[in-house]
Each structure stands twice: as structure tokens, then as C-alpha cells.
Amino acid sequence: MDTQLDAAAARFPGRLRADAASGCRLHRLLLHPAAYLLYISFFHWGILSSATRFVGLANFRTLFAQPLFLHSLVTSAYYTAVMIPATVLLSLGIALLLKEGLSKRRGAIWRGAVFLPHVTPVVATAIIWVWIFNPQFGLANFVLTSVHLPALGWLGSVNWALPAVMIDSLWHSLGLYVIIFLAGLASVPRDLIEVARLDGAPRHHIFRRIIWPLLSPTTFLVVLLATVNTWQAFSQIFAMTGGPHGGAGGPAYATTTDAVLIYQTAFIYFNFSLAAAMSTILFGIIMTLSLIQKWISDRVVFYR
């Protein structure tokens, strides 16, 4: 195979040859699994190769006839639709607070504190969050009741299981996005803010007219990363609501996102072809969303 790649690369002149060879290898590494996944989704794929047969679009037809799959898409969309604005608003807000509101030394301590959850293992912290959301002994209900709000069922409730997972996911992922926003804020020249202050622009005006537009490439990056990450969210959901036997995301499939259903279909029911078809659809959704975001960014994002 390498010989074939090198032969293909040899068609390029001079320095390009090395780049072309690396490109071919990268292509094989990244695109080959995706293409193979697409290939499997058109087959009935058994564990034993003798059971494998071409079925065309049958897997996709089966999926769209399954209410659970459609439910998982809606759940994923809901999860993403809440998570992305929350991620952007909270991480930007925290980044602004860390940049403006704290001294240098305190800022460094708080930056570390905010980033720390991101480097902790998802499954380990999910167990802590399961305890926090325990309806009887958990901290979440203790806080709610102490401010005279009703206690919630959290992970045991159809309505509150997904929000509980969202809180854990936000807690875990915000640190990374805060750091990205801090880097973006640091790249906004101080002179521009000072000129605006001399011009008498109020703080909100400076943020809206200067900082926010100059931060648009950073915001675009955060939205893009958050979209991909939330559509693929699995670990927190599995660890918090997977249950001991099925990993289906409960109760009553309340947290069954597309990624959770793929896992369940492939590794609990061993239906690889259906899981491959689901993955293909998930890949298509993420790709489409990314392209839409790119299209929007070309019109909205300002690159200096």
C-alpha cells in the first residue's frame, strides 16, 4: 500500500512530493474509516463474514421507521440547542470576569480552577455528579430546598435527567472554552479599547461594537467545537444514566442521544450495520451543521 502511495506521490514535482505522500497517508488515516463506515451501512453486516450481504438503503429505511431513532435525533438536537448557547454565553462571561475583574495573581488561580474540571476523567466526575443529583441526599436538592424551591427527581425524572447531564457536561467542558475565549480576548488590542474609552463609549457599547466583532473568529471556533462535541456526547450520558445493563440513557430514553443509541445498537445488540447507518447519519448531520456554520462565518466572522 505504501508503495502505491509513494508511486502516486511521485507524480508531484520537487518539494510537493513529500507533502503529497504525507497527504495520502493522512487521507488513508482519516477518511478510510469514514468511507468504510459508509460502506458497511449498505450491508447486513454479521460478526461472521459469511452472514454479510448487500441490502442497499434498507438500513436507513429501518432507522427512519424506528421511533426510538427519531427520538434520539430530537434528544441530540435539543441537547445541542441548549448546550451551544449556554457554552458560549457562560464561557465568554467567565472569560470576561477572569480578564477584567481579577488581579493578575488571582486571575491565574481562577483560570486554573476553571480549567481543572476539563482535565478530570469524565466517568469519575460523573459519579460525583450522580451523587450531587441524588434526589434524597444530593447537594442539588439541598440547594433548591434551602432557597424554598421544590426538590427535583433529577436523573430519575424524564424531564430533568437531560438537564442534569447538561449541567455536568457544561461543568466539564467550560474550562476549555473559557481558555479559548481568554486567548481571543487577549488578542483584542488594548489600544482599541482605550480609543473607545477616550471617545466616551460606554462599556456595553465597547463590548458590542468592538470586542464582540473582533472576537467573532474565536466564537466561531467555540461554536464549531461545541457543536461537534455535543452531537457526539456519550461518556457523561452513559456514566450518569446508562444503567448497569443496557446503557440506553434513561429514564424512558430521556437521555438517549444519537451517540448513546449507536453504542447500544452496536455493542449491546451487536447490530453493526444499523449502528453504521446511524453513524453515517450523525456524520452527515455534523458535516452539514459545520458547513452551515462555515457559510455563516464567511459572512459574519471578521478576520483581521
Added chain:
Amino acid sequence: MARVELKNATKQYGNGQAPAVSSADLVIDEGDFVVLLGPSGCGKSTTLRMIAGLEALTSGELWFDDRLVNGDPPDRRNVGMVFQNYALYPHMTVEQNLSFGLKAARTPKAEVRQRVAEIAHLLGLDTYLGRRPKELSGGQRQRVALGRALMRRPAVFLMDEPLSNLDANLREQMRIELARLHGQLGITTVYVTHDQNEALTLADRVVVMESGKIRQCGSPAEVYGQPADTFVAGFIGSPGMNLWTAGWDDDGKSVWLGGRAVCLPRSYLPVLEDLGPSITVGIRPEHLGLFRTGADVEVVCQVEVLEQLGSHTQLHAEVELAGEDRARLVARLDAAFAVHSGEKLVLTAPSGAVHLFDAESGRRVDVDQRSLAGALVR
């Protein structure tokens, strides 16, 4: 237009750190063009930022006319500022850049449009209003930055090394344009630079700073002709003044400095006796020459390097001062003179070109040139 006064103004960034600006006293009259000049880190930009309100004074007072503005935020001081790197909003067009401040102040749209048109016309920006900064040349960006600072009709115009990002030709053009603009508008202007050409050509008054302190404040002719101390003497002029510190002696005909290195007329004797056994003598490179008629100061030196600069020759030489390290000398000579490295020369200067400084404090000692027979003014 406003009169700006700094009274004992000090800026210190941290406890235990040397102050960036130390006890600065400065009066900038209405309509004056004042240039803060000094090497990097001398506190000139900090002084400007204190006037702008971007830095708070650690102690002292800042007055705009009869108003103490220490606690006023930048927008309440009515100042316009031009930054070194222009600080144009990159995502806005020239028109949006110009109008930003007035729009933020909720000025009626018709007035904003009229003002933009006026400023664009004044600075020749009419055809660029729809462009973004990255589509403009350095000079055009600079003009937009000037225009934006002028939009609110500032009482004080502040410029922080506004020409340093331009190439030499453009810098000269912009310098002339700035002088023209100041003549036209007459706004009190404080201009920061480390380029003495800019300072001497633009300023009504030059404020020379070093290590956070104001060393001298005077007209360009004063800071060049009567430098207040050895720092100003060495800093102003290109190259700076030759300064030699040494003991002196009298041989009955002349007064010699540093053994037999620098010869002064005997009429200096009473002045030197008053100053003590050691003095600092300064002569500007352009005042030194070969075989100059009417010259009564002589400097013995050995040529080291000659730089042919077309219009003149710059001579670098060594002066042998007794008991001292060899001192350096720079002279600007007529290009026609043929001198060679290694040659021993006697350079001459008129006695009026000699500057005397106290050897210990470095402060200038003013000598009455008309009657050098003893008139000493400290």
C-alpha cells in the same frame, strides 16, 4: 483649546519600583505644540497617558484650565489621542471609524455626517470613506487616526509617536502635514517622540525627559543652544554634543583642559576658577572645524574613522585627556577636507560654541559670552 498643567505629577506602578514619572511640573499653554522627547522608558508616554486619563496619577495634580481633572475619566477630559499603531477599528470602514465616538455620544445623525465630511475633506480622506483600514496605506491610516481624534473637537490633542510606523519619506510628509494642521486648528497639542528631528521641527516647546524626570523644557533653539545639563546636551543633536570632563590648568597664555588636549582662551580663567578644579566642556560636532578663522578653541585629536556622507564628512576621533580614559570626539567636517585615519589633527571652534557644565551635577553653567572676563551666571 485648553491649558494643561501638571503639578508635581508622579506615576508609580508598584510599591518599591522606581516611578515611571517623578514629580513632573509642566505648563502647556493654550494652543501650544509641546513635544515630550526622550529615550525609551523615560516616562514620556506615561505622562501623555496621564493627561489622557488612561493612567491615574499616583500623586500630584493635573489641571485643564482651572479644572482639576485627576479623577475625571478619559471621556470627560475632551482629549483626542492618536496612537503609535493608529488603533483603527479593523472591522469598520473609515467612515465608521471616524463617526464611532460621536455615535457613542448619541450625536444626531445629520451632525455626524456633516462632521465626517468636514474631517474627511480636511485630511483628504473623501475618497476612502468606504474602505477598511487594511485597504489603506500607512499614511492614509495615519490620517484616519488623526481624523478620528479630531472628530469631537478636542480641547487637547495627544499624539503618541504617531509617525514611528511610517517610512522616512512619508514621515517627513506627515510631519509637514501635522505642522500645517496645527497651524490651521490651533489645538493645544502634546506630542510624544524619541525622534529629535520631529521634536525640533514641530514643537513650540520641547520637554526633554530622562528616567521619569523632566530635564529641560524650552524652545527647540533653547534645548539645542543652551542644554540644561549634560544629558540634554548629549541627547539633542545628531550626533550629540562632545562632552569632556577633566581637570584644567593655566600656562599663562591659554587654559588647557586634560593636559594638552583642549585649549580654551585665557578669558575663561575666572569662570573656571569659580567652577573648581574639574569641569565638563561640551562642543557640538557641527561647530568643530579645521583651520577655522576667528576660532579660539582648539582640540587635539587622533582620527579613527571617517564617514563620507555626501554633503559632509563625519569624523570619529580620540582625545587624549591626561589621567583620564581616552575620550571620544565626533566632528562634522566639510566633505572637501582630505583627512586620513591615524592622522593627528587640531580641530578648532569659536569660543561661543563652548558649553560648560558642572563636573559633579552635570548642570549647565551659563557664561556671558560678551564679557568672558569673569561673568558667571549659575
